[in-house]
Amino acid sequence: MMTDLPLDHVRTLLAVVDEGTFDAAAAALHVTPSAVSQRVKALEQRTGRVLLVRTKPVRPTESGEVVVRFARQLARLERDARAELGMSGAREPTRVSVAVNADSLATWFLGALTRVPEEPPLSFELRREDEAHTAALLREGLVMAAVTSSPDAVSGCSVRPLGRMRYLAAASPEFAGRHLDGPLREALAVAPVVAFDRRDELQDAFVRRVRRGRGGASAVRHFVPTSEGFVAAVVAGLGWGLVPEVQADPLLSAGRLVPLAPDRTVDVPLYWQQWKLDSPALATVAEAVAATAAEALRG
Template sequence: MAFDGDQLSALAAVVHEGSFDAAAQRLHVTPSAVSQRIKALEQQVGRVLVLRTRPCRPTDDGEVLVRLAGQMELLGRDAMAQLVPAPGASRAAPSSRRLPVAVNDDSMSTWFPAAVADLPADVLLDLRREDQELSADLLRDGTVMAAVTADPRAVQGCRVRRLGAMRYLAVAAPDRRDRWFADGLGAEVFAAAPLLAFNREDGLQERFVASVVGRRTTTPHVHYVPSQSAFVGLVEAGLGWGMVPEVAAAPLISAGALVEIRAGRHLDVPLYWQHWALRTPTLDDLTERVVRAAAKALRPVRRHGPPSTAG
């Protein structure tokens, strides 16, 4: 079945912008042109594709076609770039390729920038933080074409690749470690010590406590700090203890600003690269860069066996 590129773009614009009016503005056409294109597309496939709600939401069938729209756009731009010699950075960018990618916050603030620092000049990044929306949803509805995520379950239409594991250490300011953990590392001690979590979905601290104590225990004194730099800064300032990526913690441990609560004990969280099952030079190049940067910064993960939780 052949699809009309303008119709697919209209659908994608309505879903991404949230309304027919905003889509029309972005596409520089009238709202009624947008409406006609989507109706024509819905007649072609014989299904409703977008719910006329506020904001507009795609149906399941609509999601498939929004993803298709993004894939076709990328393929078209990649083809253009191969037809015309790639323009240097000093040209206006009608044919520049935008890469929408979701990245989990700890990767974003540690190793991921190295993967994309030297992108070709005609490629533009559009990064999303995974803690704002689930990367699976963003992949499914076509908002992003790839994601760095701890979620190993392949999204329909996507391929999954292991990147390695991010290692987390349990750390605190030295004087706080001495004060809070003077009586050892029992359940009572953890129940009384203040700790930091990224947000309510962040279960790393509880997993660490369970791995040390040997069972799940309650940790009622939780501060929620959803920013990696604020998180590390407040652990250093002594507000609580917390799980910090080894790559961020190591220099602070060397400088004596942080100490491990229990040296040698860590959590390894495997990370995955999920991307559209689509071969284009731009996406292949990005995958290669991400895999290379991850191999330098992350720990190797064994192919089989349960997630590692102890050192």
């Protein structure tokens, strides 16, 4: 059981993972490398599992990740308790680390952070990550929460729906005149397309729907892996693409983008995943995120 783990040893394991080597952890903890090594070995005997892969830098095993996450949660609870007891000075703001998908970060997410009261001081550490990586960050305890399109709760986390982000297929008027002048289902098979990265399947899914399953988008395909860069590339006429409604609306009004199939929108549901942890700081942020999402996203 977790409560039977020697907590000093758990902290030592965390230091080794964070510092990368036994020597660096020893320096950070002001003990000898051999003491660090003995504590990790004792912890491995206690748990009956190998916890670290002894590479450079070391990596936690799957069992090690469980202990490392426990260590991070422990550190956070301790910090929260000290803050509530008035023991932490102004120099030690509580850090709240959150993974956010790129389109949320580019549109509504920062608005949520400005709603969080300035006292007690928090430091936000945002990470822009895709779904696959987000689950690993939550599992390893490197982030406490995430805005993600994955509804599958990472072990030890709770999930709540935030709303749906709507995407519209759009292109610059000039691009549409040159490449999309004809039946859409033919044109989309060959017109240059912009995608976020190799894992972005939104555009292909859209084309398959329009073409009733007959093949995806063109092989002339540009990858632009920032949310704002993606929109800028579509506006610049490098290709067509699926643009978040909130980014597309002003550009459509200004005539810088035209919609390709206004009746065929794509909705992506978003979720808030967070550690099951009674942290006031995290609760404050979760509340601000939910309130902002309720206004910015579709219900």
